[in-house]
Amino acid sequence: MxxxxxxxxxxxxxxxxxxxxxxxxxxxxxxxxxxxxxxxxxxxGRQKIIVEYSSPNIAKPFHVGNLRSTIIGNSVANLLQFYGNDVLRMNYLGDWGTQFAILSLAFDRFGDPDQLRRAPLKHLFDVYVEGNRLCESDIGWKNLAKNRFYQLEQSNDSKIYEQWCEFRRLSCEELEKLYERLAIQFDCYESESMYSGAVKDVIEILQQRQLIKTIDGATWTEVIDHNDERKKISIPLLKNDGTSLYLTRDLAAVLNRRKQFGFDRMLYVVDSSQWKHFNNLKNILYTLHDPVYRNLEHLKFGRILGMSTRKGEAIxxxxxxxxxxxxxxxxxxxxxxxxxxxxxxxxxxxxxxxxxxxxxxxxxxxxxxxxxxxxxxxxxxxxxxxxxxxxxxxxxxxxxxxxxxxxxxxxxxxxxxxxxxxxxxxxxxxxxxxxxxxxxxxxxxxxxxxxxxxxxxxxxxxxxxxxxxxxxxxxxxxxxxxxxxxxxxxxxxxxxxxxxxxxx
Incomplete structure:
Protein backbone atom coordinates (compact mmCIF):
# COMPACT_ATOMS: atom_id res chain seq x y z
CA MET A 1 0.00 0.00 0.00
CA GLY A 45 -24.27 34.23 1.32
CA ARG A 46 -23.74 35.28 4.92
CA GLN A 47 -26.92 35.79 6.94
CA LYS A 48 -27.70 37.92 9.97
CA ILE A 49 -29.47 35.53 12.37
CA ILE A 50 -30.92 36.27 15.81
CA VAL A 51 -31.21 33.23 18.06
CA GLU A 52 -33.46 33.92 21.04
CA TYR A 53 -33.00 31.26 23.70
CA SER A 54 -32.97 30.52 27.41
CA SER A 55 -35.40 33.39 28.23
CA PRO A 56 -36.18 32.45 31.86
CA ASN A 57 -38.70 34.24 34.04
CA ILE A 58 -37.26 36.51 36.69
CA ALA A 59 -37.87 35.79 40.36
CA LYS A 60 -37.79 32.03 39.78
CA PRO A 61 -34.89 29.58 40.10
CA PHE A 62 -33.61 28.24 36.80
CA HIS A 63 -35.73 25.17 36.30
CA VAL A 64 -34.33 22.07 34.60
CA GLY A 65 -37.00 22.61 31.96
CA ASN A 66 -35.34 25.91 31.02
CA LEU A 67 -32.18 23.95 30.35
CA ARG A 68 -33.39 22.64 26.99
CA SER A 69 -33.87 26.10 25.52
CA THR A 70 -30.52 27.24 26.88
CA ILE A 71 -28.28 24.42 25.68
CA ILE A 72 -30.16 23.70 22.44
CA GLY A 73 -30.11 27.40 21.60
CA ASN A 74 -26.42 27.68 22.43
CA SER A 75 -25.53 24.68 20.27
CA VAL A 76 -27.68 25.90 17.35
CA ALA A 77 -26.04 29.33 17.58
CA ASN A 78 -22.63 27.62 17.53
CA LEU A 79 -23.59 25.68 14.39
CA LEU A 80 -24.90 28.76 12.61
CA GLN A 81 -21.77 30.71 13.51
CA PHE A 82 -19.54 27.81 12.46
CA TYR A 83 -20.97 28.14 8.97
CA GLY A 84 -19.95 31.79 8.85
CA ASN A 85 -23.28 33.43 9.64
CA ASP A 86 -23.46 36.64 11.67
CA VAL A 87 -25.21 35.32 14.77
CA LEU A 88 -26.71 37.43 17.57
CA ARG A 89 -27.31 35.40 20.74
CA MET A 90 -30.25 36.96 22.56
CA ASN A 91 -31.74 36.27 25.99
CA TYR A 92 -35.30 37.59 26.29
CA LEU A 93 -36.16 37.74 29.99
CA GLY A 94 -39.71 37.17 31.20
CA ASP A 95 -39.93 40.08 33.62
CA TRP A 96 -43.48 41.36 33.03
CA GLY A 97 -47.10 40.29 33.15
CA THR A 98 -49.59 38.96 35.69
CA GLN A 99 -47.08 36.43 37.03
CA PHE A 100 -45.08 39.27 38.56
CA ALA A 101 -48.24 40.80 40.02
CA ILE A 102 -49.00 37.46 41.72
CA LEU A 103 -45.46 37.39 43.13
CA SER A 104 -45.61 41.01 44.27
CA LEU A 105 -48.91 40.53 46.07
CA ALA A 106 -47.79 37.25 47.63
CA PHE A 107 -44.52 38.74 48.84
CA ASP A 108 -46.45 41.37 50.80
CA ARG A 109 -48.09 38.52 52.72
CA PHE A 110 -45.54 35.68 52.73
CA GLY A 111 -42.20 37.34 51.97
CA ASP A 112 -39.25 37.43 54.37
CA PRO A 113 -36.52 40.04 53.69
CA ASP A 114 -33.91 37.90 55.48
CA GLN A 115 -34.64 34.83 53.34
CA LEU A 116 -34.68 37.06 50.26
CA ARG A 117 -31.11 38.12 51.00
CA ARG A 118 -29.89 34.57 51.75
CA ALA A 119 -31.49 32.70 48.83
CA PRO A 120 -33.36 35.19 46.64
CA LEU A 121 -34.64 33.00 43.82
CA LYS A 122 -35.65 30.02 45.91
CA HIS A 123 -37.50 32.24 48.38
CA LEU A 124 -39.28 34.14 45.60
CA PHE A 125 -40.27 30.85 44.01
CA ASP A 126 -41.77 29.59 47.27
CA VAL A 127 -43.66 32.86 47.62
CA TYR A 128 -44.91 32.65 44.02
CA VAL A 129 -46.21 29.10 44.55
CA GLU A 130 -48.24 30.33 47.54
CA GLY A 131 -49.58 33.26 45.53
CA ASN A 132 -50.50 31.08 42.56
CA ARG A 133 -52.30 28.66 44.87
CA LEU A 134 -54.42 31.52 46.22
CA CYS A 135 -55.17 32.74 42.69
CA GLU A 136 -56.59 29.34 41.81
CA SER A 137 -58.82 29.16 44.90
CA ASP A 138 -59.73 32.80 45.61
CA ILE A 139 -61.27 34.99 42.89
CA GLY A 140 -60.79 38.07 45.09
CA TRP A 141 -57.05 37.43 45.30
CA LYS A 142 -56.89 36.88 41.55
CA ASN A 143 -58.57 40.23 40.93
CA LEU A 144 -56.13 41.92 43.30
CA ALA A 145 -53.25 40.48 41.27
CA LYS A 146 -54.74 41.76 38.01
CA ASN A 147 -55.12 45.20 39.53
CA ARG A 148 -51.54 45.17 40.77
CA PHE A 149 -50.22 44.51 37.26
CA TYR A 150 -52.41 47.34 35.96
CA GLN A 151 -50.82 49.66 38.55
CA LEU A 152 -47.33 48.53 37.52
CA GLU A 153 -47.90 48.92 33.77
CA GLN A 154 -49.56 52.31 34.22
CA SER A 155 -46.76 53.43 36.58
CA ASN A 156 -49.33 54.33 39.23
CA ASP A 157 -47.42 53.02 42.25
CA SER A 158 -43.72 53.75 42.76
CA LYS A 159 -43.39 51.16 45.54
CA ILE A 160 -44.57 48.35 43.26
CA TYR A 161 -42.14 49.50 40.58
CA GLU A 162 -39.24 49.65 43.08
CA GLN A 163 -40.10 46.14 44.27
CA TRP A 164 -40.12 44.93 40.65
CA CYS A 165 -36.69 46.53 40.08
CA GLU A 166 -35.24 44.81 43.15
CA PHE A 167 -36.62 41.38 42.24
CA ARG A 168 -35.31 41.82 38.69
CA ARG A 169 -31.85 42.85 39.92
CA LEU A 170 -31.56 39.87 42.26
CA SER A 171 -32.76 37.51 39.55
CA CYS A 172 -30.27 38.76 36.97
CA GLU A 173 -27.38 38.43 39.41
CA GLU A 174 -28.29 34.80 40.12
CA LEU A 175 -28.81 34.01 36.43
CA GLU A 176 -25.41 35.44 35.51
CA LYS A 177 -23.77 33.05 37.99
CA LEU A 178 -25.54 30.11 36.42
CA TYR A 179 -24.67 31.10 32.84
CA GLU A 180 -21.04 31.50 33.85
CA ARG A 181 -21.13 28.01 35.31
CA LEU A 182 -22.62 26.66 32.07
CA ALA A 183 -19.97 28.59 30.05
CA ILE A 184 -22.75 30.30 28.08
CA GLN A 185 -22.58 33.92 26.98
CA PHE A 186 -25.11 36.18 25.27
CA ASP A 187 -24.52 39.09 22.93
CA CYS A 188 -27.69 40.86 23.94
CA TYR A 189 -30.22 40.89 26.77
CA GLU A 190 -33.77 42.07 26.19
CA SER A 191 -36.88 41.77 28.33
CA GLU A 192 -40.65 41.94 28.01
CA SER A 193 -40.76 45.12 30.07
CA MET A 194 -38.79 46.93 27.33
CA TYR A 195 -41.78 46.65 25.00
CA SER A 196 -44.66 47.40 27.36
CA GLY A 197 -44.80 51.02 26.23
CA ALA A 198 -44.45 50.13 22.54
CA VAL A 199 -47.63 48.04 22.58
CA LYS A 200 -49.71 51.15 21.81
CA ASP A 201 -47.84 51.53 18.51
CA VAL A 202 -48.77 47.97 17.54
CA ILE A 203 -52.43 48.63 18.37
CA GLU A 204 -52.36 51.83 16.32
CA ILE A 205 -50.98 49.99 13.26
CA LEU A 206 -53.77 47.42 13.51
CA GLN A 207 -56.39 50.12 14.01
CA GLN A 208 -55.24 51.88 10.86
CA ARG A 209 -55.84 48.62 8.96
CA GLN A 210 -59.26 48.26 10.65
CA LEU A 211 -58.23 45.00 12.24
CA ILE A 212 -59.24 45.83 15.83
CA LYS A 213 -62.45 44.78 17.57
CA THR A 214 -63.69 44.81 21.18
CA ILE A 215 -65.05 41.74 22.92
CA ASP A 216 -66.28 42.07 26.54
CA GLY A 217 -64.10 45.15 26.99
CA ALA A 218 -60.91 43.41 25.77
CA THR A 219 -59.08 44.32 22.55
CA TRP A 220 -58.91 41.64 19.85
CA THR A 221 -57.81 41.39 16.25
CA GLU A 222 -59.16 39.22 13.46
CA VAL A 223 -56.49 38.00 11.07
CA ILE A 224 -55.90 35.54 8.24
CA ASP A 225 -54.21 32.20 8.90
CA HIS A 226 -50.94 32.39 6.94
CA ASN A 227 -51.13 28.62 6.37
CA ASP A 228 -54.68 28.73 4.99
CA GLU A 229 -56.09 32.03 3.69
CA ARG A 230 -59.63 30.66 3.88
CA LYS A 231 -59.44 30.72 7.67
CA LYS A 232 -59.80 33.75 9.91
CA ILE A 233 -58.58 33.74 13.50
CA SER A 234 -59.49 36.01 16.41
CA ILE A 235 -56.58 36.82 18.72
CA PRO A 236 -56.63 38.79 22.02
CA LEU A 237 -54.23 41.73 22.24
CA LEU A 238 -55.16 43.64 25.41
CA LYS A 239 -57.06 42.62 28.53
CA ASN A 240 -60.27 44.43 29.42
CA ASP A 241 -58.34 46.69 31.78
CA GLY A 242 -56.02 47.73 28.93
CA THR A 243 -52.94 45.84 30.14
CA SER A 244 -50.73 44.16 27.54
CA LEU A 245 -50.31 40.47 26.73
CA TYR A 246 -47.18 38.49 25.91
CA LEU A 247 -48.17 38.37 22.23
CA THR A 248 -48.51 42.14 21.85
CA ARG A 249 -45.15 42.66 23.53
CA ASP A 250 -43.64 40.07 21.17
CA LEU A 251 -45.08 41.91 18.16
CA ALA A 252 -43.49 45.14 19.35
CA ALA A 253 -40.19 43.28 19.83
CA VAL A 254 -40.20 41.92 16.25
CA LEU A 255 -40.76 45.36 14.76
CA ASN A 256 -38.06 46.92 16.90
CA ARG A 257 -35.49 44.19 16.22
CA ARG A 258 -36.01 44.44 12.49
CA LYS A 259 -35.30 48.16 12.68
CA GLN A 260 -32.34 47.78 15.06
CA PHE A 261 -30.66 44.65 13.72
CA GLY A 262 -31.98 44.12 10.17
CA PHE A 263 -32.04 40.34 10.64
CA ASP A 264 -32.50 37.77 7.85
CA ARG A 265 -33.80 35.11 10.24
CA MET A 266 -34.94 35.09 13.86
CA LEU A 267 -35.14 31.74 15.65
CA TYR A 268 -37.21 31.33 18.81
CA VAL A 269 -35.90 28.32 20.76
CA VAL A 270 -39.05 27.60 22.76
CA ASP A 271 -40.81 24.36 23.69
CA SER A 272 -43.37 22.85 21.34
CA SER A 273 -46.37 23.76 23.50
CA GLN A 274 -45.97 27.40 22.42
CA TRP A 275 -46.62 26.67 18.72
CA LYS A 276 -49.96 28.54 18.75
CA HIS A 277 -48.34 31.70 20.10
CA PHE A 278 -45.77 31.85 17.30
CA ASN A 279 -48.36 30.89 14.71
CA ASN A 280 -50.52 33.83 15.83
CA LEU A 281 -47.50 36.13 15.76
CA LYS A 282 -46.90 35.21 12.12
CA ASN A 283 -50.64 35.42 11.30
CA ILE A 284 -50.83 39.03 12.45
CA LEU A 285 -47.74 40.06 10.48
CA TYR A 286 -49.01 38.16 7.42
CA THR A 287 -52.36 39.98 7.58
CA LEU A 288 -50.48 43.28 7.79
CA HIS A 289 -48.67 42.26 4.57
CA ASP A 290 -45.40 42.50 6.45
CA PRO A 291 -42.89 40.11 4.83
CA VAL A 292 -40.96 39.80 8.11
CA TYR A 293 -43.28 36.91 9.03
CA ARG A 294 -41.28 34.72 6.63
CA ASN A 295 -38.11 35.34 8.66
CA LEU A 296 -39.51 34.11 11.99
CA GLU A 297 -38.94 30.47 12.94
CA HIS A 298 -40.17 28.63 16.01
CA LEU A 299 -37.44 26.10 16.78
CA LYS A 300 -39.52 23.61 18.76
CA PHE A 301 -38.27 21.19 21.37
CA GLY A 302 -39.91 18.59 23.59
CA ARG A 303 -40.30 19.07 27.30
CA ILE A 304 -38.56 17.19 30.07
CA LEU A 305 -41.29 15.03 31.56
CA GLY A 306 -42.34 14.78 35.18
CA MET A 307 -41.72 18.39 36.23
CA SER A 308 -44.09 21.22 37.05
CA THR A 309 -43.04 24.78 37.89
CA ARG A 310 -46.30 26.19 39.23
CA LYS A 311 -47.16 23.39 41.62
CA GLY A 312 -43.82 23.51 43.38
CA GLU A 313 -42.67 20.10 42.18
CA ALA A 314 -39.78 21.45 40.13
CA ILE A 315 -36.22 20.17 40.15
Missing amino acids: PAASSKRIGQTFYIDLPMKINNKVNLKDKNLIVERWQQRNNDD FLDDVLNEAKHRALEAIQTSQNTKISAEQYEQIADILGVTAIIVHDLSNRRVSEYRFNWNRALRMNGNTGISLQYTHARLCNLIKNFNDCHCSSSLDITAIDTIEGRNLINQILMFDEMIDQAYDQLEPSILTNYLFNLKTAINRANQELTIKGQTQPIQQARLSLFICARNVLNQCMRLIGLQPLESM
Missing part, protein backbone atom coordinates in the same frame (compact mmCIF):
# COMPACT_ATOMS: atom_id res chain seq x y z
CA PRO A 2 1.39 3.48 -0.85
CA ALA A 3 2.70 5.80 1.81
CA ALA A 4 0.65 8.70 3.11
CA SER A 5 1.86 12.25 2.67
CA SER A 6 1.73 14.83 5.44
CA LYS A 7 2.89 18.33 6.19
CA ARG A 8 2.70 21.00 8.83
CA ILE A 9 1.99 24.70 8.35
CA GLY A 10 2.49 26.42 11.68
CA GLN A 11 0.33 24.55 14.19
CA THR A 12 -1.84 23.04 11.47
CA PHE A 13 -1.50 19.38 10.61
CA TYR A 14 -2.66 17.73 7.37
CA ILE A 15 -2.64 14.05 6.57
CA ASP A 16 -3.69 12.51 3.24
CA LEU A 17 -4.35 8.80 3.55
CA PRO A 18 -4.74 6.89 0.25
CA MET A 19 -7.06 4.25 1.68
CA LYS A 20 -9.37 1.91 -0.23
CA ILE A 21 -12.31 3.25 1.78
CA ASN A 22 -11.88 6.67 0.22
CA ASN A 23 -9.62 8.35 -2.27
CA LYS A 24 -8.45 10.95 0.19
CA VAL A 25 -8.71 11.97 3.82
CA ASN A 26 -7.96 15.61 4.49
CA LEU A 27 -8.01 16.29 8.23
CA LYS A 28 -7.34 19.65 9.76
CA ASP A 29 -7.23 21.14 13.21
CA LYS A 30 -10.24 23.00 14.58
CA ASN A 31 -9.10 26.44 13.40
CA LEU A 32 -8.70 25.35 9.79
CA ILE A 33 -12.00 23.46 9.92
CA VAL A 34 -13.71 26.67 11.04
CA GLU A 35 -12.02 28.71 8.32
CA ARG A 36 -12.95 26.18 5.66
CA TRP A 37 -16.64 26.22 6.55
CA GLN A 38 -16.81 29.98 6.98
CA GLN A 39 -15.31 30.45 3.54
CA ARG A 40 -17.79 28.01 2.02
CA ASN A 41 -20.72 29.83 3.58
CA ASN A 42 -19.39 33.23 2.55
CA ASP A 43 -19.56 32.03 -1.03
CA ASP A 44 -23.23 31.11 -0.60
CA PHE A 316 -33.95 23.19 39.86
CA LEU A 317 -30.92 23.15 37.62
CA ASP A 318 -28.65 24.55 40.31
CA ASP A 319 -29.45 21.55 42.53
CA VAL A 320 -28.89 19.15 39.62
CA LEU A 321 -25.52 20.71 38.77
CA ASN A 322 -24.46 20.59 42.41
CA GLU A 323 -25.38 16.91 42.62
CA ALA A 324 -23.58 16.22 39.34
CA LYS A 325 -20.50 18.02 40.63
CA HIS A 326 -20.63 16.07 43.89
CA ARG A 327 -20.76 12.72 42.09
CA ALA A 328 -18.00 13.72 39.69
CA LEU A 329 -15.87 14.88 42.62
CA GLU A 330 -16.31 11.52 44.35
CA ALA A 331 -15.20 9.73 41.19
CA ILE A 332 -12.12 11.96 40.83
CA GLN A 333 -11.12 11.48 44.45
CA THR A 334 -11.46 7.71 44.38
CA SER A 335 -10.01 7.02 40.92
CA GLN A 336 -6.46 5.71 40.68
CA ASN A 337 -6.17 7.25 37.20
CA THR A 338 -6.74 10.86 38.27
CA LYS A 339 -3.96 13.01 36.79
CA ILE A 340 -4.83 16.46 38.17
CA SER A 341 -3.77 18.13 41.40
CA ALA A 342 -6.09 18.29 44.39
CA GLU A 343 -6.41 22.06 43.88
CA GLN A 344 -8.14 21.38 40.53
CA TYR A 345 -10.64 18.83 41.83
CA GLU A 346 -13.50 21.28 42.43
CA GLN A 347 -13.15 23.08 39.10
CA ILE A 348 -12.82 19.93 37.02
CA ALA A 349 -15.69 18.24 38.88
CA ASP A 350 -17.96 21.19 38.10
CA ILE A 351 -17.06 21.07 34.40
CA LEU A 352 -17.72 17.33 34.36
CA GLY A 353 -21.09 17.84 36.04
CA VAL A 354 -22.13 20.45 33.49
CA THR A 355 -20.88 18.21 30.67
CA ALA A 356 -22.95 15.29 31.97
CA ILE A 357 -26.16 17.34 32.03
CA ILE A 358 -25.64 18.92 28.60
CA VAL A 359 -24.81 15.65 26.86
CA HIS A 360 -27.68 13.82 28.57
CA ASP A 361 -30.07 16.40 27.14
CA LEU A 362 -28.55 16.72 23.66
CA SER A 363 -28.39 12.96 23.14
CA ASN A 364 -32.18 13.18 22.70
CA ARG A 365 -33.65 14.57 19.50
CA ARG A 366 -34.73 18.16 19.81
CA VAL A 367 -38.46 17.58 19.32
CA SER A 368 -38.56 14.51 21.57
CA GLU A 369 -39.80 14.56 25.13
CA TYR A 370 -37.73 12.66 27.65
CA ARG A 371 -37.75 11.85 31.33
CA PHE A 372 -34.81 13.20 33.27
CA ASN A 373 -32.79 10.40 34.87
CA TRP A 374 -30.09 11.12 37.44
CA ASN A 375 -28.23 7.85 37.03
CA ARG A 376 -28.26 7.90 33.24
CA ALA A 377 -27.00 11.49 33.11
CA LEU A 378 -24.19 10.99 35.62
CA ARG A 379 -22.75 7.65 34.53
CA MET A 380 -18.99 7.62 34.20
CA ASN A 381 -18.95 5.26 31.20
CA GLY A 382 -21.00 4.45 28.12
CA ASN A 383 -22.49 7.16 25.91
CA THR A 384 -22.19 10.01 28.40
CA GLY A 385 -20.59 13.41 28.62
CA ILE A 386 -18.03 12.29 31.19
CA SER A 387 -16.84 9.50 28.90
CA LEU A 388 -16.37 12.05 26.09
CA GLN A 389 -14.23 14.19 28.38
CA TYR A 390 -12.21 11.19 29.46
CA THR A 391 -11.47 10.22 25.85
CA HIS A 392 -10.43 13.78 24.97
CA ALA A 393 -8.19 14.08 28.02
CA ARG A 394 -6.58 10.71 27.30
CA LEU A 395 -5.79 11.77 23.72
CA CYS A 396 -4.31 15.05 24.95
CA ASN A 397 -2.12 13.16 27.40
CA LEU A 398 -1.02 10.72 24.69
CA ILE A 399 -0.08 13.55 22.31
CA LYS A 400 1.75 15.39 25.10
CA ASN A 401 3.78 12.29 26.02
CA PHE A 402 4.98 11.88 22.44
CA ASN A 403 5.34 15.55 21.63
CA ASP A 404 8.95 15.03 20.50
CA CYS A 405 7.84 12.57 17.80
CA HIS A 406 8.01 14.84 14.74
CA CYS A 407 6.10 13.95 11.60
CA SER A 408 8.08 13.43 8.42
CA SER A 409 6.96 14.30 4.90
CA SER A 410 5.47 10.82 4.44
CA LEU A 411 3.81 8.36 6.77
CA ASP A 412 3.82 4.57 6.89
CA ILE A 413 0.16 3.83 6.19
CA THR A 414 0.57 0.16 7.14
CA ALA A 415 1.01 1.30 10.77
CA ILE A 416 -2.67 2.25 10.95
CA ASP A 417 -4.07 -0.16 8.38
CA THR A 418 -6.08 -2.28 10.81
CA ILE A 419 -9.80 -2.74 11.40
CA GLU A 420 -9.64 -0.26 14.29
CA GLY A 421 -7.55 2.22 12.32
CA ARG A 422 -9.81 2.10 9.30
CA ASN A 423 -12.92 2.43 11.50
CA LEU A 424 -11.48 5.54 13.15
CA ILE A 425 -10.65 7.05 9.76
CA ASN A 426 -14.18 6.29 8.60
CA GLN A 427 -15.60 8.13 11.62
CA ILE A 428 -13.34 11.14 11.01
CA LEU A 429 -14.43 11.15 7.37
CA MET A 430 -18.05 11.41 8.48
CA PHE A 431 -17.44 14.83 10.06
CA ASP A 432 -18.53 16.78 6.97
CA GLU A 433 -21.69 14.72 6.52
CA MET A 434 -22.66 14.96 10.19
CA ILE A 435 -22.07 18.70 10.40
CA ASP A 436 -24.13 19.20 7.23
CA GLN A 437 -27.02 17.20 8.66
CA ALA A 438 -26.90 18.97 12.02
CA TYR A 439 -26.85 22.37 10.29
CA ASP A 440 -29.62 21.60 7.82
CA GLN A 441 -31.93 20.25 10.52
CA LEU A 442 -30.68 22.51 13.35
CA GLU A 443 -30.40 19.27 15.31
CA PRO A 444 -27.62 19.09 17.96
CA SER A 445 -28.41 15.44 18.74
CA ILE A 446 -26.88 14.46 15.38
CA LEU A 447 -23.52 15.81 16.51
CA THR A 448 -23.89 14.35 20.00
CA ASN A 449 -24.51 10.85 18.72
CA TYR A 450 -21.71 11.26 16.16
CA LEU A 451 -19.45 12.10 19.11
CA PHE A 452 -20.40 8.82 20.79
CA ASN A 453 -19.43 6.85 17.68
CA LEU A 454 -16.20 8.83 17.25
CA LYS A 455 -15.32 8.29 20.91
CA THR A 456 -15.86 4.54 20.62
CA ALA A 457 -13.67 4.37 17.50
CA ILE A 458 -10.92 6.38 19.21
CA ASN A 459 -10.90 4.17 22.29
CA ARG A 460 -10.74 0.95 20.27
CA ALA A 461 -7.97 2.33 18.05
CA ASN A 462 -6.07 3.51 21.10
CA GLN A 463 -6.08 -0.03 22.50
CA GLU A 464 -4.94 -1.58 19.24
CA LEU A 465 -2.60 1.05 17.77
CA THR A 466 -0.10 1.42 20.59
CA ILE A 467 2.66 4.01 20.23
CA LYS A 468 4.97 3.27 23.14
CA GLY A 469 7.82 0.94 22.22
CA GLN A 470 7.19 1.16 18.48
CA THR A 471 9.65 2.30 15.80
CA GLN A 472 9.65 5.95 14.89
CA PRO A 473 7.79 5.53 11.54
CA ILE A 474 4.99 3.62 13.29
CA GLN A 475 4.86 6.18 16.10
CA GLN A 476 4.62 9.02 13.58
CA ALA A 477 1.73 7.47 11.65
CA ARG A 478 -0.29 6.51 14.72
CA LEU A 479 0.32 9.77 16.52
CA SER A 480 -0.75 11.68 13.40
CA LEU A 481 -4.03 9.77 13.30
CA PHE A 482 -4.73 10.45 16.97
CA ILE A 483 -3.93 14.16 16.56
CA CYS A 484 -6.51 14.36 13.79
CA ALA A 485 -9.04 12.44 15.88
CA ARG A 486 -8.45 14.74 18.86
CA ASN A 487 -8.96 17.83 16.70
CA VAL A 488 -12.28 16.62 15.30
CA LEU A 489 -13.45 15.45 18.75
CA ASN A 490 -12.49 18.82 20.25
CA GLN A 491 -14.33 20.78 17.57
CA CYS A 492 -17.53 18.77 17.88
CA MET A 493 -17.51 19.00 21.68
CA ARG A 494 -17.24 22.77 21.47
CA LEU A 495 -20.07 22.95 18.95
CA ILE A 496 -22.49 21.30 21.38
CA GLY A 497 -21.36 23.65 24.15
CA LEU A 498 -18.78 21.62 26.10
CA GLN A 499 -15.43 22.76 27.51
CA PRO A 500 -13.01 19.98 26.44
CA LEU A 501 -10.64 19.00 29.25
CA GLU A 502 -6.99 18.26 28.59
CA SER A 503 -6.53 16.35 31.82
CA MET A 504 -8.76 14.81 34.49
